[in-house]
Amino acid sequence: MQFSAYRAEFWQGVRDLLPLVSGVLPFGLIAGANGVALGMSPETIMGMTVLFFAGSAQLAAYQLIQENAPFVIILVTAVVVNLRFAIYSATFAPLLAPMKRIKRWPLAYMLSDQVYGLCSVPAQQQRSDGERLWYLIGVATSMWLSWVLSVVAGIALGASIPSEWSLEFTIPLAFLAMLVSTITRPILLFVAVVSGLSAVLFQMLPYNSGFIVAVAAGVSAGLLLPRLLGRPVKPQEGR
Template sequence: MHASAGRQSFQQGIQALLPLAPGVLPFGLVTGVTAANQGYSFFEILGMTLLFYAGSAQMAALQLLNEQALPLVILITVVVINLRFLMYSAALAPHMHRLPAKARWPLGYMISDQSFALSMVRNQQQPHAPMDLWFFAGSSFSMWLVWQVSVILGVMVGSGIPASWSLDFAIPLSFLAILVPAIRNSASLSAALTGGLVAVLAHGLPYNLGLIVASVSGIAAGLLVETRKKPAASHQQGAKA
């Protein structure tokens, strides 16, 4: 890809992520406020945010630290919450293997739910073209920057944000904005509905296992519908022949 085309794709990735920023900003603010109220210094919070770069895991770790949980429990919780990134990495690996290590490592670090979903949707819209990694880089970088800035703002504001604002409500809305365009057939619809239902039913599982159970259930439902569609399609083609 020429430099000008890569620059354009990078900018398109940024533009695709920007509408989701209002849903991410409250999450970062809440994370920064929570950490500041627990007595952590600015540089401790900044270091944790840069090291983790996983909002849900960071919030869970902060809550467990506040409850003086055992370090092993905190570690297991964080690992379980972040297991979804193994699925993301497996999906991206075939597209990123051609990149040099100096490009793969930063992109791997900046993978997020939003950038992964946006790139997958874009790739589905262009099924015969290789994945646009410049687009992925643009959305990933902008998401990383929005998260860092929002957490820092939360630290600076501290407890000045009233609870009546209910900032947490904006978090699921940002994921819905990604999910709806990705539902393009019966398989993806089945995966979304199953995953959402299981996530609600399994919400009370310890160590945030409900997220993993919901993910696996959604994937299984989507695969089941997809595998059942293939024999039906083959039978219809045979009948026409």
């Protein structure tokens, strides 16, 4: 009976992820096609895709490679882009910590924005550990497959994707949709505004380093504002 319930949670996670595939598909198509345009082999592109499992970092690396940026800049940018996953992981640490590493690491590897968005909602947090775990597995595995297959499709289509489709426009829209859903408190809105303004003001910095400045500005704003207002940050405000 318990296994049947967990299996239902797994498939519920798969079903909940399916509507988000519409945002993953163009992202993956662009990642695959851009890699081909840069002269990378399909093996190299898929190696980066599986190793990174982080589309934003992969596309940022592509852009910097195209600009002949130093390796250190590429590495730092990829790390900074992915720093959010360290924050996300705090939500799942109590759930995954008791598991053996051989089981815990694959789930940690498959953490993504979509997985965090679906699995961190209050309704999921209130369920049993077993239900949360199998729901997480369902969301994470279906997300991983969606991303990998989307990149494969982008490699196959390559330069045949018409530029007038403007698929790259869907990427900021997908992130904007996730951002809006997470802004539930004034401090989060303040952090988003500071980060956005910084990104615009420093967009002309070389090697896309304005992004790093925007991240630093947003984090600093989130840390300093509560102190300026004379109150501590509540734990839920970081979620």
